[in-house]
Amino acid sequence: MDKAVVDLGSLYGKVLLFGGVYSNLQALEKLKSIAEKQGIPPENCICTGDIVGYCGQPEEVVQLFKIWGARSILGNVEIQLRDGAEDCGCDFRKGSRCDGFSQMWFPYAQSKLSKSSLEFISELPDHLTFRFAEKEIFVVHGDYFNVSEFVYKSTPWEKKQANFDALQTDVIIAGHCGLPFNQEHDDKLWINPGVIGMPANDGQPHVWYALLEEQNGSFGFTHHTMQYNHKLANAHMQNEFLPQEYARTLITGIWDNTEILPPYESGLQGFGIQL
Template identity: 70%
Template sequence: MDQKIAHIDKLSGKILVFGGVYSNLQALEALKQIAEKEHIAPGNCICTGDIVGYCAQPEETVQLFKLWGAKSIVGNVEIQLREHAEDCGCEFQEGSRCDGFSQLWYPFAQSKLSENSLDFLKTLPNNLHFKFAKKKVTVLHGSYFNVSEFIFKSTLWTVKQSNFEATKADVIIAGHCGLPFHDLEGGKTWLNPGVIGMPPNDGSPNVWYAILDDSKENFNFEHKTLNYNYKLTSKLMQNGILPQEYARTIITGIWDNTEILPPFETGLQGFGIQL
């Protein structure tokens, strides 16, 4: 498989992992402050991709990310943007509401990004490998085989297992699906820290990330919620161009639709995150 893969020999201490900034500058600012408060170096802050997305400040978000010095892999959105593709590559069903919304926010993001930001996106690898707490860790977006594949807590373990076999990882940190979860089996850990750009359909405006630590040389992780200035994010999205349904989701914490979700995750809408 032709992929650009970044290798880091070893990381230690606390690691902040997150996904889907989605052009949400206010959430990124708040998360950067958390990292600084926790004394987590930029090199130990890792994004699972989709720095750009649904919200109103794509250029400002990429520039802050670049200034921060955190690490990221590419999501499907970065791949499409840097290749000047016509759509976001999310593999939404044609004619669906998500597909229709993407025809609004994706061209908006394209129109706002500078060449400097696009050049930065071109530097991002497809996957990231490192050793941490005696574990081999791989960071990917959707799956190793398909950057746009949605993998959830309810996704069969056999699907996840094939990713472990391909990457030879003990831990996979993934993004794309928008929901935080972890799944453990046979000494392997699939961890999705969630996204910070959009709430996870749980009825709260707060967003999610995770912190890893190697205390006592063990692999430990904790899911965390992030409170930020979501009212400003929503207000900025009400610009007559972006989907107002997404601006509303920023406030309510409820998705406009559950088209991408399996039955189990659909049934949890508005009932909080079940970890």
């Protein structure tokens, strides 16, 4: 199947970037309120995918996303839901703890989503592209070649460069790995804004997003943390047959395990993130 790429044209003002809502309604409500307070229109709010995920309110999240009118691409979770698959397609190692947890939350999400929510998900594009402050920007989930590719700051630049070579773009906005970072090389910039549905393994319950802004007429970006009602999100997970390890992460800010992380990122667990 050919990849669907939607060109948003040129965007102006602030652009809000985020990923991984993960069925966390309280986080999405808070981010929407931040966008509204800052006067950021819905069409300038862009998600890197995985609107649905680990938490307890998948149907409510998709419906709020529709009402808000923000943009999103397909994450691996949306692709699997669209295709009626039996797993989340996260590329977890078979038999790993994350694989075991996915056998709990993915069927739960499937069982809760309405026909209208599945139709909304099925219409999401694979990628978005737009122009901002004289930069060409391309939005991917994992990377351009593999929606489930885990790309971290420690991932060799050569792997990232292959995406820039294929796309001929200045900036790549990516998601999937769950950790915010940015990296620049030879005037090419890779930004992961982080996710809002789960903490970033930094020992705090806050979550991460990013903003694009013109700064003195030039392209600029900033990373931000967001506090939200994580205790209510945790309570919704307690009330359903969902992984309690993920529910606990909402409170502690620490991942249950680091099996998907490279050594560098694994070693930063609980030490906070400086961006």
